[in-house]
Amino acid sequence: MHLDFATSRLYLLLISAAVLTTLIESVGQLKLCVVSTVQRAKVVEANCGDFRNDAFKCVIVSDRIECLRKIVNGKADFAVFEPEDLFVSKNFIEGHILITHEVRLFPNETSNYKMVVLVRNKIRSLSDLYGKKFCHPGYDTMEYDWTPLYADHLQNQMIPKKCDDSASLLENRFVALSEWFEAACFPGPWTFSPKREVDRNLKSKHLNLCAICDNGACQINDKYGGRMGSVMCLTEGDGDVAWVRLEDAKEYFKMEMINTSRYKFLCPDGIARRVNFSKDLPCTWISRPWPVIAARSEEAARVARVVDGLEHLNAPWQVLLLLLMEGHRAASVRIDPFKTPEDYLNKFTGLSSAYAGSTCYPSRAVRWCLSSNLEDRKCYWLRHAALSFGFQPEITCLQLAGRNASIDGVATGFCDFYVARPEELMIAKTKNLTSILQMTSAYLKHFNNIVILVKKTSSYRTIRDLKGAKACFTKYRSVGWNAFVSFMNNYTMDSTWSCSDEKALSGFFKSIIVPDAKVEDDQAIAQTIKCLMSGRGDVAFVTLQEKFIDHLDVRRICVEDVPDPDCILTWSTLGSVMVNENLPDVRRRDIISVLEEMNTWFGVRHPEPTPIISLYEPYDSYHNVIFPELTVNLLQNINHVQLPRPYTDIVEHLIKVRNDPLICGSRSTKSHYSIFMLLIVTVLMNSRILFNESIP
Structure with missing residues (x-):
């Protein structure tokens, strides 16, 4: 065939x-x-x-x-x-x-790149570097393979570590650098903080570290910034020593026809060797795979x-x-x-030596309180990812038995910080916790904006009309609950609203319906909307989320003190990083520093083509683990947000009033709690059944 x-x-x-x-x-x-x-x-x-x-x-x-x-x-x-x-x-x-x-x-x-120390001829050993002029490429987060582990390696290996307990680890790092070298060019940002004054303040204390930059100010676009910039700083500028990639030095020397006899490699063994790009000398300090x-x-x-x-x-x-x-x-x-x-x-x-690192004694590790197995597992991987990038200080993950226990953990000093939801701000503040970072979204409409919703066919038009209505809240003493209480206190000038909020609310509304306390935030919002749309409630106090109300037959009731086209009752960020009010300022700065660094490398704007880990994306297919998914930044200051009635002001006001015996006297926010719980417990039980039913 x-x-x-x-x-x-x-x-x-x-x-x-x-x-x-x-x-x-x-x-x-x-x-x-x-x-x-x-x-x-x-x-x-x-x-x-x-x-x-x-x-x-x-x-x-x-x-x-x-x-x-x-x-x-x-x-x-x-x-x-x-x-x-x-x-x-x-x-x-x-x-x-x-x-x-x-x-x-x-x-x-054989490697992605090799880092070498290039020096002028007058330098013969490691000890000769003291008091010289240093050229560093700077931190460049656009170069995703240039992590702090590589950028700081020479300093970590050569310069004695500073552990002054009155300064943050970041501040100690630049103090050590400033004291070791007479002058330097360390261009670009020194911190990963979006708050520019943090960077300016640090540079103002160490002007010598910008002295040999082309513009003398360590600007990001300095002539001597970046990979080739550090080579130029040495060969064209006043530098004596440069931290450079071997291939960059080789390329620049060839391109500019520089006489190699004027320079040497300073090798990790302490010996200065003649520059010879054709030989494989033992002068690599660290190489990246x-x-x-x-x-x-x-x-x-x-x-x-x-x-x-x-x-x-x-x-x-x-x-x-x-x-x-x-x-x-x-x-x-x-x-x-x-x-x-x-x-x-x-x-x-x-x-190996880079990953081994060096630590201060006692340890400067920061302790992160977590409230669940899922949060603890995510923290575990965040911790190891941070170590692999060379972030400082080190993070320790401490899991406690729930969210309230985590708040208590910070209050008692068992751990240093906790990532709190807006609903937890009131209880956290009463336990002397304070916010150091705010979780913000890209758009104001994605903040935690609370509105009052009624059906379009409802006869309710104003706040006054709501008396005798059936009210649906997302939680007991939720953001919406507290905001309404605060507004009514100011509106009626009756301090009962602030001093005994349960009594005032139960007297104003016919009934109050809240979901089970164990329900997650998104489910609570959905169930509260369902409470309104099913007719079991007349008005709902909820976070304005497009996915829940875009196609619903509802309208908003505006409060009357400030003109606002969005009719927002109050607003907050997506959450906050909270510490004990008595935590020393230097510890706060350490926590802020490492979280801002993680936000830069593991956040929404991560420089890598694919992230090693994500702060804000789903973890193991679970949403909003530790951080809300809509988060894009961690900010120390949110004064730029111009929305009426911030929830932080409401919390501060309510706490102040409730702690003032001249206003509340012997009355306390707890005085009517047991009576109110007897009143509300049947409603709570009924609401669980209600929310498991389909909407008619």
């Missing part, structure tokens, strides 16, 4: 397809873990969709640490990781994950064969796989034999 070429080719393709089908059926699809961000979502969805019925399928997650966990749990087989992820992966049992390939932009380079492909150990060999085959693209699925692995511009170089993450990292100069 003779077959022509076309028939033979078709025959071979059919055999190949049959073999592929058999392979898939026998060993299953390979599961590629892919990180999807807002920027990549459409591409990821489209490319993953084209994988269907092939040998692969996508497991889509929101960050790279989730990919690590998916691989360890057997829910994914392989993914692309950065060096920081490999450091974090050491927390898993050894052997679960193996490195199969490096993803190299330059195939012949390439991104890698890592696989579940049981599938590592199979993954390696697939990745090896990508060198020659013969099928559409191979192109899709490369695109999803972000490897279309890089070469995959096989690691033989496969290595565990720890063994792989150990072969790179300086990484």
Whole structure:
């Protein structure tokens, strides 16, 4: 039997397809873990969709640490990781994950980059650096592979650590740098705070660290800023020593035809050696690994064969796989034999000492109170991600038995800070907690804006009309509850509203309906809306969320003291980071510093193509874990927000009035509590049944 070429080719393709089908059926699809961000979502969805019925399928997650966990749990087989992820992966049992390939932009380079110390000839040893002029590239968060671990490595290895307990760790770092060098150029921001005066104040104390910058002010656009800038600072400016990437120095010296005999490498062993870019001298202080492909150990060999085959693209699925692995511009170089993450990292100069770090005694770690297993697990991974980036101070995660217990933990000094919801502000304030950072959204409409809603067909038009109505609140003493109490106190000039809010409310409304206290915030809002729309209630006090009211037949009742087109009763941020009022200011600055750093690298505007972990995205498919999803920033100051009746003012006013014996006398906010609870308990029980029913 003779077959022509076309028939033979078709025959071979059919055999190949049959073999592929058999392979898939026998060993299953390979599961590629892919990180999807807002920027990549459409591409990821489209490319993953084209994988269907092939040998692969996508497991889509929101960050790279989730990919690590998916691989360890057997829910994914392989993914692309950065060096920081490999450091974090050491927390898993050894052997679960193996490195199969490096993803190299330059195939012949064994590392992403190497950091060296370039000095003038007059410097012969490490001790000669004291009192010299230092050129640093600065912190550049646009260079996602230039983390604080690498930016601060030379200082951490060479300069004695400062641990002055009257200064934050950030302040100590620049004090040490300022005292070691006579002058420097450390361009760009020194902090990760959006509050610019923090950076200005720090620089004003250490003017010598900007003295040899081109403009003398450490501006972000300084001539000597950035990777090439630090080389120029040494060769063109007044610098004596520069912290530079080896390849940048090599390129600049060649481009500018600089005489290498005027400079030396200062090596970690303390010896200054002649500059020779053609030799592999032992002068690297720290090197950064390439991104890698890592696989579940049981599938590592199979993954390696697939990745090896990508060198020659013969099928559409191979192109899709490369695109999803972000490897279309890089070469995959096989690691033989496969290595565990720890063994792989150990072969790179300086990484072990960088991760070991140095600490102050006693420890300056900050203690974070968490209220659930889910929050504690997220904090655990945030802590290790922060360590992998070189953030300071270190974070300790402390789980307590619920949200009230966490507030008590801060109040008693058991832990240093807690992330509180708006509903918790009143109780936190009464226990002497204070806010140091506010969680804000990109748009004012996404803040926690409280409104009064009634049905469009309702006869209620004003606040006065609501007397005798059935009121639906999201919680007992919720933000809406307290805001209405405060407004009525001012409106009626009757202090009963502030001093005995339960008595005043129960006298004003016919009945009060609130969900079960254990219901989550979003569910509470939905149930409160349902309370109104079902007819069980006449008016609802809720957060203005578009998803709940866009298509509902409702309207708002405006309060009458301030013209407001949105009819907002009160507003708050999405939450706040709270500490004990008696916590020393330096501890506050340490907490603020590390959280602002995490917001920069792990927040909405993370510089990496894919985040190692996300502060605000869902965690394990759960929403609003620790931080609300709508958060985009952590701010020390929110004076720029111009909305009427801020909830912080209402809380301060109510607490002040209730603590004033001349106003409330012997009456207290607790005096009518037991009576009111007897009144409301039946309503509470009925509301649970009500909210489980379908709306008629």
